[in-house]
Amino acid sequence: MTNIAAKLVESGININVLTDKKQQTDYKIKYVSEYVKQWAIISSERTDITNITFIDCMCNAGVYKDGDLCTGLEVLLIFNELAGRHPDKTYNLYLNDYDSKKIDTLKKVIPLLHVKRSNIRIIISTKDVNDYLVSLKDNKNVFGYSKIVILYIDPYDFGTVHIPKVHDILKHNYCELIFNFFISDYVRNWKNNSERISKCLGGTTVSSKEELVKYMEKEFKTGNIKYGFSYQFKTETNIELYQIMFFTPNKRGLEVLKDALWKVFGGKFYHKNQKELERMQTSLFTEEDEQGWLLKLHAEEAKKLLLFNSGKTLTYSEIEMLLIEKSMVKEGQIISHVLKPLIEEGKVIKRNFNVSKRNYKSDSYEIGESK
Numbered sequence: 001m002t003n004i005a006a007k008l009v010e011s012g013i014n015i016n017v018l019t020d021k022k023q024q025t026d027y028k029i030k031y032v033s034e035y036v037k038q039w040a041i042i043s044s045e046r047t048d049i050t051n052i053t054f055i056d057c058m059c060n061a062g063v064y065k066d067g068d069l070c071t072g073l074e075v076l077l078i079f080n081e082l083a084g085r086h087p088d089k090t091y092n093l094y095l096n097d098y099d100s101k102k103i104d105t106l107k108k109v110i111p112l113l114h115v116k117r118s119n120i121r122i123i124i125s126t127k128d129v130n131d132y133l134v135s136l137k138d139n140k141n142v143f144g145y146s147k148i149v150i151l152y153i154d155p156y157d158f159g160t161v162h163i164p165k166v167h168d169i170l171k172h173n174y175c176e177l178i179f180n181f182f183i184s185d186y187v188r189n190w191k192n193n194s195e196r197i198s199k200c201l202g203g204t205t206v207s208s209k210e211e212l213v214k215y216m217e218k219e220f221k222t223g224n225i226k227y228g229f230s231y232q233f234k235t236e237t238n239i240e241l242y243q244i245m246f247f248t249p250n251k252r253g254l255e256v257l258k259d260a261l262w263k264v265f266g267g268k269f270y271h272k273n274q275k276e277l278e279r280m281q282t283s284l285f286t287e288e289d290e291q292g293w294l295l296k297l298h299a300e301e302a303k304k305l306l307l308f309n310s311g312k313t314l315t316y317s318e319i320e321m322l323l324i325e326k327s328m329v330k331e332g333q334i335i336s337h338v339l340k341p342l343i344e345e346g347k348v349i350k351r352n353f354n355v356s357k358r359n360y361k362s363d364s365y366e367i368g369e370s371k
């Protein structure tokens with residue numbers, strides 16, 4: 001993460017107007033910007049793509065009180081690197097926050113990063129998020145042929161963003177979504193403030209957390225969107241705070257997200273904030289040991305998931321999508337940690353149909369216990 005605390009002092013920005021950063025926020029920024037980085041690198045290499053766009057609908061002031069950059073400006077630095085290497089592409093950064101004081105600060109922070117490339121466009125606005133979503137929906141400058149767009153919606157609570165408005169954008173445009181689903185706010189408020197919650201769901205009422213999760217997945221899996229994955233963030237006392245939900249039309253997008261997830265969280269089932277003391281104590285295990293151990297657990301879960309399809313013949317691609325959407329394993333782990341062990345155990349048969357024995361990705365597999 002990038003810290004500009006020293007520059008802030010020189011620039012005369014009033015630090016007191018900036019937001020304190022919570023422990024989970026660090027990880028949220030790392031996760032989202034790692035995904036955007038990997039996705040932007042891949043998209044920049046594609047000859048059919050002309051525009052790479054990141055939209056932070058609720059972007060904050062660009063910097064936190066400790067001097068760390070907000071996600072939108074981390075993305076600006078990523079774009080800056082790529083824009084130099086790919087002068088034929090245009091990188092668009094849309095930043096919106098309804099708080100005009102935050103946007104005034106953002107406008108003072110951006111020049112401190114010295115980004116001056118003619119193929120980077122920064123479009124700043126101060127709309128309410130719901131008006132902003134409506135203004136984006138039919139915007140042909142943003143969406144359309146040859147344009148890759150990531151829409152990021154990151155509220156402080158559950159009762160602000162009107163979910164049908166997000167649905168409308170996804171239904172009519174080709175784009176990816178990263179949505180901070182503030183489940184703790186729903187759990188706290190759905191009984192005493194059900195009207196506010198129901199308004200955000202376009203009048204739909206849900207009576208449990210599980211129903212709400214299903215509603216959200218249904219609303220976001222629309223239009224071109226085919227794949228989704230959510231990752232939980234918890235407090236130090238193990239209470240769920242929020243889930244970062246990700247939805248994409250593109251299988252490759254989900255593969256890249258899983259890579260970013262493993263890179264930032266090392267295979268942990270969820271992110272949990274640590275108490276001060278826990279943070280100071282060194283772990284008994286090295287990070288590598290821990291990741292290896294977690295991978296074993298995730299691979300076991302993935303094997304079970306696959307064996308639920310006993311009696312079916314599945315292509316590698318079908319197996320991959322099942323496992324990367326429904327378990328923690330990432331694409332690069334499937335052959336060695338799931339398929340090969342199951343084949344050795346005789347529970348899956350590789351058909352070797354028109355492909356060599358060593359080619360796993362073009363083959364199909366009979367699932368089920370063989371004799």
Ligand SMILES: C[S@@+](CC[C@H](N)C(=O)[O-])C[C@H]1O[C@@H](n2cnc3c(N)ncnc32)[C@H](O)[C@@H]1O
Nearest residue numbers: 058059060070071097098099128129154155156
């Ligand atoms: C969690 S912070 C965003 C953090 C930022 N996305 C990041 O990753 O660094 C939420 C932001 O939403 C803004 N916000 C709250 N309600 C809003 C609304 N109705 N419309 C637009 N922005 C809003 C707040 O001013 C705040 O800056």
